[in-house]
Amino acid sequence: MPLIPYESFRNLDGFKRDLDRLFNDFPAFVRGEQQFGAHRIDVYETDTEVVATCDLPGLEKKEDVDIDVRGNVLTVSGTLTRTHEVQEERMHRQERFYGRFQRSVELPAAVDDDNVKASYRNGVLEIRMAKLQPPPRKKIDIDFH
Known part of the structure; x- marks a missing residue:
């Protein structure tokens, strides 16, 4: 055995x-x-950039959302407000989220936080972040005697 x-x-x-x-x-x-306020984020990368898309239906103005990139972490935060108030006793079902939200995700590559562009269309926030390019390798000359 x-x-x-x-x-x-x-x-x-x-x-x-x-x-x-x-x-x-x-x-x-x-x-x-708050779990209901955690919006889903898709993150993918191309050869030159990292792209994040986030479903944020209900945003009415760009001041309602903040984007922060520090190191390899992207944070999307903001506030979703109701378009009209409904009395609590008249509400039969409430599944949509209103209020403050924040979501942070780790990025797959280092990005240039000075080169970030965002656009919002049809309830989807798209954030494009240029990847940091490593400095070119430099050949070191050797004094050979």
């Missing part, structure tokens, strides 16, 4: 993966934000 080394922490990899999946599904819960 051959002896096979037992990896005591082998089962923890699956447990860690399940925990990561759980907390990625509930990002607002992890960060202490």
Whole structure:
């Protein structure tokens, strides 16, 4: 009977993966934000930029949303207001979110925070961030004697 080394922490990899999946599904819960206010963000990259799109239906003016890029973290925050007030006793169902929201996501690459452009169309906020280009490699001359 051959002896096979037992990896005591082998089962923890699956447990860690399940925990990561759980907390990625509930990002607002992890960060202490109101869960209903956590808007979904898609992030992808091209050769020259990182692009984030966020569903933000109901924005009426650009002053209602703030975009902050620091290091490799993008933060989108703002306020969604109701267009008209409804008395609480007359409300039968309320599923839409109103109020202050904030969402932060880690970016897949370093971006130039001075070169960020955003546009809002049909309830979708698109943020384009130019990637930081690494400085060109410089050949070092060697004094060879």
